[in-house]
Amino acid sequence: MTDLQKRRKRTACNRFKRPQTPPESEPPSSTAVVNLSSSTLTSADLRLLSKGLNFCPTPPSFDQAELSQDLTHFFRRIRLREFFLDDPPTEREPFCKKSSWMPPKNRVPVLEVYTQVVSSETNQSNSPLRRTHNNHLPNDERTTLCSLMSRSDNIIKPADKGSAVVIQDRQDYIKEAMRHLSNSDILTLLDSVSHSYFLQADKKQTITDMYQRNQISKKAVSFLSLTDCKAARFYLLPNIHKPGNPGRPIISGNGSPTEKISLFVDHFINPLVPQINSYIHDTPDFLRKLEDIKNQIPSTAIIGTFDVTSLYTNPSC
Known part of the structure; x- marks a missing residue:
């Protein structure tokens, strides 16, 4: 085969090859980083945190x-x-x-x-699944990731509203948490051991009574009867849109004695809540309700709003 024939054959074969396009660059992340700590963040710190807390780095090794x-x-x-x-x-x-x-x-x-x-x-x-994928974190950001994970003087949390990532000093975070927990008007300090014991015993008796009255099935009894429970976890989400950046208290009930019962009650209450006259589903629903009554509001009416302090943490609200 002559050189001319080889070139023609190569040209013909190339017609059926998929054109190689350069890989698309990763779109820039819009996640804001708010530094409330006394630490100075490097450019690598900011780039890493701006990827968001849901970003998944490439694992360094294969987990068989x-x-x-x-x-x-x-x-x-x-x-x-x-x-x-x-x-x-x-x-x-x-x-x-x-x-x-x-x-x-x-x-x-x-x-x-x-x-x-x-x-x-x-x-x-030699399986293809074991091949190491390209690391999508630069070396300096990989080093930053290890550094942030090993530090104990900072707390990194998502903001209560918006998509910002907030970094705080641990001492400030603990001080804000104790401010909430020391409010004796709405909270009472309990002995964790005795409280957990009596709560478990009371829950077990309630489940047994419901089963004996044929209100729940045997499978539901097994579902609701958790034996390996732990105390609910308390944490804060910083309100960066408010003066002083106060923390919004959150109680995570995962694995707690009331987790399954909460799911049980929520299942039956959810269909009933929209039937309440004052129910508002979301902001668009609220705007639609305002549109419906705008012609019913007298011209002399004064429209105002009010805010309830600690609505979810205050039982008296």
Whole structure:
């Protein structure tokens, strides 16, 4: 084959190749960073924090244990789909523990071959899944990430309103938290051990009474009866739009004795709340209500607003 024929063949082959376009640059993040601490942030600190608290850096190494766990869950899902393929759809009971039941294996040979091939492929050292992906964090930001994670003198939280990332001195954060917790008008200091014990006992008795009155099913009893509970967690979200940047108190009930009961009560209350005359769904709903009554407001009326202090933390409100 002559050089001319080679060039023609190469040109013809190139016609069917997908043109390589340069990778699109990552759009700049608009997340603001508000520094309320006494620390001076470097440019790398600002660039990293401006990516937002939901940004996921590329992991430095391959986690085989996590992959194996994910594959186990995936294989269980496809086996469940095959096992119940011919069953009519049924309405799932809203209050029941998450099942861990695994369908029997070897029902469909093709499915078992597939799971074996995938497991074998991912366990090989030269598997494409083990290839290290490009690090999408520059070296200085990766160093900054490790530095921020190891520091104990700062607290990093999202702002209460907006999408800003706020960094505070730990001592200021603790001082603001104690200001809320020391308010004896709305809070009472309890013995955590005895309080948790009596709360658990009272909850158990209430659940038993409801079951005996046929108000809940046996599955609901199992769902509501948590034994390994912990105290709810208290934290603050800084209100950077208010003078002094006060913290908004939040109580996280995940894993607490009242978590499941709160879900249970919320399930039945949610459909009833919109029926209240004073119910407002969101800001557009409020604006629509104003539009509906604008012709009913007398010209001599004085329109005003009011704000309730500590609405969610004050039981008397």
